[in-house]
Amino acid sequence: MLPEKILNKIKNKNLNDVIAGSVWSLLSRVVATVLGFLGTIFLARVYGAESVGLIAIINSILTMATILCLLGFNTRILRLIPEYRVRYSLVAAFNLYRKIVYLVAVAAIATSLSLYYFSSYIAENIFSDIEIEFYIVLVSFFIVFKALSHINTQAVRALDEIRVFAA
Numbered sequence: 001m002l003p004e005k006i007l008n009k010i011k012n013k014n015l016n017d018v019i020a021g022s023v024w025s026l027l028s029r030v031v032a033t034v035l036g037f038l039g040t041i042f043l044a045r046v047y048g049a050e051s052v053g054l055i056a057i058i059n060s061i062l063t064m065a066t067i068l069c070l071l072g073f074n075t076r077i078l079r080l081i082p083e084y085r086v087r088y089s090l091v092a093a094f095n096l097y098r099k100i101v102y103l104v105a106v107a108a109i110a111t112s113l114s115l116y117y118f119s120s121y122i123a124e125n126i127f128s129d130i131e132i133e134f135y136i137v138l139v140s141f142f143i144v145f146k147a148l149s150h151i152n153t154q155a156v157r158a159l160d161e162i163r164v165f166a167a
Contacts, residue, residue, distance in 0.1 A: 040052060043055070054132070054135065057127070057132070057135075058135050058136075058138075061115075061136065061139050062139050062142060062143065062146060065111050065112075065115060065139070065143045066108075066143060066146045066147050066150060068107070068111055069104060069107045069108040069111050069143060069144075069147040070104060070107075070147055070150060070151060071103060071104065071107055073100045073103070073104060073151060073154075074150055074151055074154045075154075077097070077100055077151065077154050077155055077158050078154055078157060078158045079158075080093075080096060080100075080158070081093045081096065081097060081155060081158035081159060082158055082159075082160070084096050085159075093159075097155050100151065100155075101148065101151060101152075104147050104148065104151050105144065105147075105148060107147070108143050108144040108147040108148065109144055111143055112140045112141065112143040112144055113140075115136060115139065115140040115143065116137055116140040116141075119133050119136040119137045119140065120133050122136055123136055
C-alpha cells in the first residue's frame with residue numbers, strides 16, 4: 001500500500017515538472033558558480049590581484065546602487081502582480097507594473113546622477129585612489145539598465161511566464 005502511494009506521487013506530472021525544473025536550476029547555478037570561480041582565478045593570474053579587487057569594488061558599487069534603486073519592488077512585485085491579475089484584471093496588473101517601472105526608473109536616474117556627480121569625492125575620500133573615479137563614472141551609466149532589467153525579470157516571474165523567462 002505504501003509503495004503504491006509513493007509511486008503515484010512520483011508519477012504525478014506536476015511533481016515531475018517541479019523536480020525537473022529544480023534539478024535544472026540547481027545544475028545551472030552550480031555551473032555558473034564554478035565558471036565564475038574559474039574566471040576569477042584566471043583573471044587573478046593574468047591581470048593580477050589588484051584587477052580582481054577593482055572588479056569586486058565595481059561590482060559591489062553597482063549591486064548596492066541597484067538595490068537602492070529597486071526600492072524593494074523587486075520582491076514585492078512577485079506578490080502584487082499575481083494578486084492584481086486575479087483580483088482585478090490583467091490591465092490593472094499592467095498599470096501597476098508601469099507605475100513600479102516608472103518609480104524604479106526615476107530612482108535609478110537619481111542614483112546614477114548622484115553617483116556620477118560624487119564620483120571624484122568617493123574615489124578620493126572613500127577609496128583614496130583617484131584612478132577609480134573613471135570606473136565609478138562608468139558604473140553610474142549602467143545603474144538604470146541593471147535596475148530596469150531586474151524589475152522586468154521579476155515581473156516576468158510574477159506573471160508565471162517561466163517559458164519566456166527560461167528562453
